[in-house]
Amino acid sequence: MQALVVVAHGSHLNPDSSTPTYRHADTVRETGVFDEVATAFWKEEPSFREVLRTLNSEEVYVVPLFISEGYFTEQVIPRELRLAEFDVDQWDSDGTSASSTTLRATDVDKTVHYCGPAGTHDAMTDVIVRRAESVTGDDEVGEGFGLAVVGHGTERNENSAKAIRYHADRIRESGRFDEDIPEDMGLTDDYRTGWDTPTEVDGVNIWYAGAVGTEPLMADVLLERARDAGAAVGTAVEEVREQTRAGAD
């Protein structure tokens, strides 16, 4: 038996924080390629601490639904899952290239394939592009459009920004979008009053796409992470890619 565990942050205050995680896990569950699909959270339940013991599968693929490599993927998650043998060098990553490492958790008799975060997988580039397609309602969006990828970043860990630049570079190299993006579009005079998009500012149409992690195609990234780590996923990747396409039934 094989299980997929999607690990995410969650929130004590915001009930919607876990919604995309649940939704993507449900999409993967519906493909039927995993005997079990579970979610676990830093701030909700089941916790990282207790999720593995709820599973019956001997093979477990853990995919962090985080944007970048760093504090959570390298310290918090392996520690809380009791992956005592984890060492970040096992990923041999340049900051965006962590794939997976196979370990034992000290509290359960299972093999744990601990994967790099969803956010640095190459398929994440497709999710960003898909996001542009879904908010514009145009499967061919690109010509005449600029695309800006906005990330958090932190001075405490250079990997945070690296992940954002990695995908922006890949999209730029694809040549699909125009590169001429005005720096300051002045969407609103006062951010506290909010703003409506799509809208037109100085002759430029602007869409604001919201958090990319909510895009249904994220489920594909979770599947590809697990597949890269050795999970048998059959044709689920192709199915999910098709099923989550903008305008798909």
Added chain:
Amino acid sequence: MTAPAVARLSSAVREEPVACDGLHAEYDDNYQFSIPDADIEESGLSEDEFETLAADHEPYVTNWAYWNEDRADADDAFLRWLEAADETTVPERYESLRAGMSRSWGELRIEVRLDDGARRYEIRHSDDVGEDGLEPHDEPLDARSLVTYDDDGRYRPLKTAPSLPHGWVFADQTGRECVETVEYIYPATVANWYLERQGELDIDHWEPTIGRQSGIYGVVQTWNRGDSHEHVNWVAEACCDDSQCVKRREWQYDEETDLDVPGGDGEFPCREPCSLVIAAARKWTRLEGEQEQAYEFTLTPSEKEQVEEIIDAVADGRADEIREADTSDPANRYRARYLRAKRFDEDGNLSGTATESSE
């Protein structure tokens, strides 16, 4: 129902001996069948004789067939506990199961009953026992969104908070679906309860739990002071009391030092301080870093008691229940507003006493 179960039994005993809840059967050139509780012990049986005898004791056979299904050990243990399988004989149990047997699990009431010889499970809020018109659900996954908010629409960050919403029922589930539903409502409780029954629950006490915290939670380690664990008593009293969480707190200060407040009567254990406790402890660590200082307030005796009652009402989650016109309740809104009007100065200081001394 019997015939397939009997056929499965006779085929199973050819592979290996069967022993389940008082039924023993095996095969060695011919069949043996015994139920000591019913004074039955037959050997040298042909297949037909074996199957006839087995069919005469249908409950034992269907009982074996059910517990022989492929399920995780923890799930089986939980389902057997629901029907007190280790405490009753099969005929007694089947009699009870026809009427339905119930257990409480946190705020849940779970009933198992025999329906056409098959076990079916029903889950609802224990307050909703006997209620009609509950919203029916079949899919275990439905439970996940059902329990996100309490009856007043407030987010429940702690799944085991005693604020489970009412008004729904999972009326007709298999054993596996039942466990799955329970796990969406109270995650990991079955697994930890089972480990505890096996004597294998891995408890992480306060000391090692805060010891492994990092990042913004690392500061909680600085809250421990020498041999004193009084502050952790207060944490447990604040967060882990039965009025706040239906788990039974098994973690203590450390391996040697028990806390002095009750762990609660919950059916399933809490094996380490949860993320809510750690997040709250981070706040208290900062607040408790302040030095105490003496303030002088002028209050009437009733006003002093009123302040205490207001704190009690908030701490016990009672503030919303106090009726608007019930001015006999010291925590009544009008009473609180009157006290504020009388005793606060324009800067919101009680009795006009500044928080920071001006010296």
